[in-house]
Amino acid sequence: MANHSNQDYHRLRSGLTLYPAQYAALDQTLADLTQKLPAQLVVLTDVSGQLVAARGEQERINLVALGSLISGDLAASQEIARLMGEYQDYQMVLREGRTAHTFIVEAGHHLALLVRLSQEVPLGWARMVIRQGVHQLAEIAATQPAQPLESELAGSVEALLGEEALPNLFSEALDDLWTE
Template identity: 55%
Template sequence: MNDENTAPGGYNLRSGLRLSPAQQKEIETLLTRLVQTLPAHFLLLTDVTGQVVSARGGQNAKNLVALGSLVAGDLAASQEIARLTGQYQNAQMILRQGESMHTFITEAGHQLALLVQVPDSVPLGWARILIKNAAGDLEGIVTAAAEQPSEASPALLLEEENLPDLFDGVFDELWKG
């Protein structure tokens, strides 16, 4: 990808989370394994702003951008309801039972949200445990990298695309006194 969300050797999300290529690979492997183990009909991983990180399964007829935003909004609303009623805890999960498909939405740490749809033939307890474990693993992948020191070198900071931002910052500081 060559847009504003791409950084050398990584992917920057609107939430401020930066995923390295190694993290992306770990996440993709984990999600593929989850879809196969459950089995899941559809899976969507977003950041807390609704930006799509990854999707698996029957996504042909789905608008992933809109769905990502709705997942993030649904999770945020549910978290606030839990806070207002004194029931908030980390790693909460939303379950919507349907006639043929069940939908789980869960936090995967403080920066990611995971939606998983499973057929009604999958036992809810089994799905819940696997999804909860996967969410914990996703949190671990993101947290482990956040604890590592930044690899940004002075050479990367001086790349052409960063120069206008550097100059703007310097000029702002000069004018502010």
Template identity: 55%
Template sequence: MTTQHSERFVLRSGITLTPKQYERLDRLVSELAANTPAQTALLVDVTGQVVLAKGMSPQTNLAALGSLVAGDLAASQEIARLTGEYEEYQLVLREGRSSHTLIIPAGQYLALLVQVAPDTPLGWARLLIRKTARQIADTAATGHSTSVPETEALLQDNLADMFDDALDNLWSE
């Protein structure tokens, strides 16, 4: 999921997590999954790289799902910006028969997907998910962010192209 270098976890987005940060992220996502209760929880970086996965089926293509989560969130955020409705920590909600899917940014570099049962009170789940997203953002922000200017420019200028390429690659496999 993540690349480990010298006891640090390096993400493609340019952020580096210490083992202590990674353990805290794991604990936060596990607690959220238990308290919501979530059927699944997935933490990815903005490039779609999977950081943590809880409750996922072994058949789930995590690389594809991570890319789609990042792309969905980027598209939803851009729609909100274009329509003048953008705010930090906005949720994307997809209601389904067997589960409801909520996607939220967790700071500048991470995104969180949570699936809950349809009988889970959405207002309550939303509050817990938003609180956890903020805690994740705080955890990732403290410590070692090694984002380089090239990575930041890539994320800002070519994000749409990156997602288009990732989706094209998914369908051509």
């Protein structure tokens, strides 16, 4: 998962801002996908290729490089679909291999998902579960939580001044300005 250190949020290169509750929900969705499919590897990036989170077998894989390739692959596939008149939201690319299959899927406007699974997993089942997962990921990313600091400040100002005190202060300040 991307490092958000002491901040209460992390701004991705794509412009998407993610908060801790969103990270937790995204990570839980990836864990659910990994278990339900079952998937060997699940990688979530933003559309610029920045790694957001990963689950599964990550040893010997450069996730930073993989993230860039995921976003580039998806962008190329989307452009091909546009040129062919076949573009749709939540574009899905499938690569069938000898021992494993790889799906790369658009998860909303800001995220891309790679899912690698054994060739023994039925492709129809995988496609359905992945499609549900990317809709859930997109919904999580699109839901911006209320800013706690802003609401705390608004509440404390209102508590100190009262609901009608602020307009009265402005009115008094204007009166004082004109009478001087």
